Amino acid sequence: MTSTKTPHPSRKSARSGSSQIDVARLAGVSQAAVSRAFTPGASVSDETRAKVMAAVDELGYRPNVIARSLVQKSTNIIGLVLRRFTTPFYAHMLQKFTRALQERGYWTLIFNIEQGDELDNALPAALQYQVDGLIITSATLSSHQADEFARAETPVVLFNRYVSDGHTHLVSCDHYEGGRMAADALLDTGHQRLAYIAGEEESSTNRDREIGFLGRLKERGYELALRESAGDYSYKKGYAAAQRLLERASPPDAVFCADDVIAMATMDFARYKLNLNIPEDLSVVGFDDIPSAARPNYELTTVRQPFNRLVDSTIDVLVEAIGAPGASVIEKKVSPSLTWRQSVRKND
Amino acid sequence: MTSTKTPHPSRKSARSGSSQIDVARLAGVSQAAVSRAFTPGASVSDETRAKVMAAVDELGYRPNVIARSLVQKSTNIIGLVLRRFTTPFYAHMLQKFTRALQERGYWTLIFNIEQGDELDNALPAALQYQVDGLIITSATLSSHQADEFARAETPVVLFNRYVSDGHTHLVSCDHYEGGRMAADALLDTGHQRLAYIAGEEESSTNRDREIGFLGRLKERGYELALRESAGDYSYKKGYAAAQRLLERASPPDAVFCADDVIAMATMDFARYKLNLNIPEDLSVVGFDDIPSAARPNYELTTVRQPFNRLVDSTIDVLVEAIGAPGASVIEKKVSPSLTWRQSVRKND
DNA sequence: TAGACGCATGAATACGTATTCAATTCTACA
DNA sequence: TGTAGAATTGAATACGTATTCATGCGTCTA
Structure with missing residues (x-):
């Protein structure tokens, strides 16, 4: 046997500090013992565990989760x-x-x-x-x-x-059921001319909310008077959609918005640009019940996602x-x- | 022996689909060749790369990034x-x-x-x-x-x-400089009785903003009239802090808030609970310039973080x-x- | 006291990849 | 046509860990 054994002086491992092999060497045990010391159910004596942990502290060793992931899948x-x-x-x-x-x-x-x-x-x-x-x-x-x-x-x-x-x-x-709830809320309180402001048209959440809303209206003998689309769920787009909706010749007396942000934008536009009072002149229902819907200047009635x-x-x-x-x-x-x-x- | 040796017929690798070895076997090349086919600069002939990719498609092979991470560190x-x-x-x-x-x-x-x-x-x-x-x-x-x-x-x-x-x-x-800017903004516009509403007291951002604000006031011969602390950066705590601040016997004519959310809460409290007009009765400066600060019902003057x-x-x-x-x-x-x-x- | 059994342990192996090294084939140029 | 050098390839190894397997040891029971 040609000894020499690839010396490789102090390689010290490039990046990830020390490995279980280093710990094992220092503690005078096998690498397997080190691994077991870190494995909850494994069979290790208190004595070797102590030796291992001492070496761990001295070297500042930390397990490499990537390597563990590889073997444990x-x-x-x-x-x-x-x-x-x-x-x-x-x-x-x-x-x-x-x-x-x-x-x-x-x-x-x-x-x-x-x-x-x-x-x-x-x-x-x-x-x-x-x-x-x-x-x-x-x-x-x-x-x-x-x-x-x-x-x-x-x-x-x-x-x-x-x-x-x-x-x-x-x-x-x-969301479908949520849309129905919004319809009931507005019809039960005697509103007549209902509108819907959509969010992102392609999203299934938006679609389900609208279908539920329309379906329930129809069931109760009503139909949607007006519809606008924000295009997405941003405040800005919601604000613009509210403007398009509320500046029409015969505006709605209630509007169901695809989400709370659009609802808040709608309230802001109604109040600040049209000087409407909410809810006296216009009722608004949102969707989500985000924390800001409860703010004192909104007090938004909304469908809550749990x-x-x-x-x-x-x-x-x-x-x-x-x-x-x-x-x-x-x-x-x-x-x-x-x-x-x-x-x-x-x-x- | 009673045990049937648990044959485990086709083990087929438990979880991660196929490996480079499987691909290599199918393509009739070595595992190293497969690795090279996926390594941008490596030396592979077009022919073997083609063979590899064909096998890759057939097996639906995907490189295991965890294994790669282990060797590449x-x-x-x-x-x-x-x-x-x-x-x-x-x-x-x-x-x-x-x-x-x-x-x-x-x-x-x-x-x-x-x-x-x-x-x-x-x-x-x-x-x-x-x-x-x-x-x-x-x-x-x-x-x-x-x-x-x-x-x-x-x-x-x-x-x-x-x-x-x-x-x-x-x-x-x-943030220190930002606090100074807020001070200048309020002093340049002739405000006299200035207040600060702190956010999270322990945070260094809050501290720096306040120190800058106070320092600049002092430089210009003013001092802080009132101070409140929200305790964190939430709307709710900001609202409560605004209440404590504005319900005092001699309230401020301007308030610098540790962030925009607190500033918005302050505006809301002032307007909805005290019927104040902003900015006529009270000036408010925020910090951050978050998108909602630009909303039409806030139009908040604020220190912008880029x-x-x-x-x-x-x-x-x-x-x-x-x-x-x-x-x-x-x-x-x-x-x-x-x-x-x-x-x-x-x-x- | 012998035997059975459970616990601790180290050597060996596997996980899936990148990379070194030596060997082989290919290319180009004289 | 011969050869230097480049390009390509596979075998072997390393990365750091968990786990199987066989072995040694001590303990308990009969």
């Missing part, structure tokens, strides 16, 4: 696909998601898909990063895309979309799917409720 | 430590950060540190996940913590903190530090500017 990372960061509803969602996931031992990897085609970019990336699961908001999967995740056995939950393809888990607020329940359910579904791969598809629909405040006139 | 993941998700300023920051990082080929791993001690949780996790770099907002590193990152050669940039310890990169808006420049600079610094480890510490201060709107009375 689990990263403890959840991918979160998101498109509307600055909208209050989604900002709160993001906050809740990251917090709740952390409490369950997961970290959140963000995929921003605001630009047009970025979903096609994000999904492969999520797969390549071996995320343990994926939450998709404001987007839908093609069946081909769903297949790819199925093949990788990576569970996906669609958040606030309801396009039952029988392939992807779904957790959504019942925030925490939506997020918790989504994570429940995802975690369960991670634990039991191949189980059947879960579809959960969460009911909204109506939060009564001061933006609807009661003139029965 | 680089994950292309940036950690982002964040505390205030729902505050408009930080919601926009998050949006910009994820977008800009993606454009440079990085993905964002979120560390939510809203609970008290979670920074101590997040930092080790970031190190264990081998992030290529870390951006920390609304928090500061202890020198011990900074040392840990230095040892791991993981660059850290503190965002909007200015605590020069000579150890961590820093990118910040000049949003895009802050984010871009932060990423520039981080990327440069990743490319040149061991280089000297970078500290970049970005100047704010004043956005004039309608919430300040001009009575010179």
Whole structure:
């Protein structure tokens, strides 16, 4: 045997500090022992564990989660696909998601898909990063895309979309039912000339809310008097849509807005540009019940999406799917409720 | 023996689809060839690359980034430590950060540190996940913590903190200068009785803004008449602070608020509860220039933090530090500017 | 006291990739 | 046509960890 054994003087490992091998050497044990000292259920004597931990402290060793992920085939990372960061509803969602996931031992990897085609970019990336699961908001999967995740056995939950393809888990607020609630709220209080301001036309949430609203109107023998579209869920677009709507010859006496931000914009335009009083001259109903809807200058009556329940359910579904791969598809629909405040006139 | 040896017929790799070895086998080449086919600069003939890609398509193979990260010692993941998700300023920051990082080929791993001690949780996790770099907002590193990152050669940039310890990169808006601008704005327009409403007392941004404001007042022979503290940057706390401030016996004629949200709350309280006119009866200056500050019902005059420049600079610094480890510490201060709107009375 | 059994341990291996190294083929030029 | 040099290739190795397997040891029971 030609000894020499590739000397490689003090290589000291380039970047990630020290490894379990370094710790093992210093502690006078095997690398396996070091690994076991960090593995909860493993079989290690208190003595070697103590030796290991002493060496760990001396070297400032930290486990390399990437290496662990490679062998365990689990990263403890959840991918979160998101498109509307600055909208209050989604900002709160993001906050809740990251917090709740952390409490369950997961970290959140963000995929921003605001630009047009970025979903096609994000999904492969999520797969390549071996995320343990994926939450998709404001987007839908093609069946081909769903297949790819199925093949990788990576569970996906669609958040606030309801396009039952029988392939992807779904957790959504019942926007359709929410639209119906808005209709009832306005009809029960005696309004006659109803309008709807749409948000993003392509989004299924917007569509479901509108369908529910119109359907309920028809059921009760009414029909929609006026319709405007903001185009997206921004304040600015909402404000412009409100202007187009309210400056018509015969304006509505009540308007249901696709979300709270549009509703707030509508109230602002009505009050500051038209000097209308709310709710005396115009009733407004929103959707979401974001925190600012409760501000004293809005006091918005709105359809409440049950925030925490939506997020918790989504994570429940995802975690369960991670634990039991191949189980059947879960579809959960969460009911909204109506939060009564001061933006609807009661003139029965 | 009773056991049937648990045959495990076609193991087929449990989770992550197929590997380069599978591709190699199918294409009739070596695993190294497959790797090279995916490595931009590598030496592969067009012929083998074609064979590889054909096999890739057939198997639906995707590179495992985790494995790659292990050998390359680089994950292309940036950690982002964040505390205030729902505050408009930080919601926009998050949006910009994820977008800009993606454009440079990085993905964002979120560390939510809203609970008290979670920074101590997040930092080790970031190190264990081998992030290529870390951006920390609304928090500061202890020198011990900074040392840990230095040892791991993981660059850290503190965002909007200015605590020069000579150890961590820093990118910040000049909040001190911003406070001075607010003072000048109010004094130049002839206000006499000035007040300040603080945000989160412990935050360095709040402190710097106040020190700048007070310092400039003193320089010009004035002093602060009244001070209130919201306690944090929420609308609710701001509203309550405004109430305490404005219901005093001799209220101010102008108030500088630690951020736009507090300023908006102040305006709302003044108008809806006290029937004051703004700016005739009370002038208000905010800080940040978030989009909603421009809404027609606020038209808030405010100190603008140069949003895009802050984010871009932060990423520039981080990327440069990743490319040149061991280089000297970078500290970049970005100047704010004043956005004039309608919430300040001009009575010179 | 012998045997059975559980616990601790280290050597070896696997995870999926990039990269070094040596060997081979190809190209071009004289 | 021969050869230097470039281009291509596969075998081997490394990255840092978890885990299997066989072994050694001590303890308990009969």
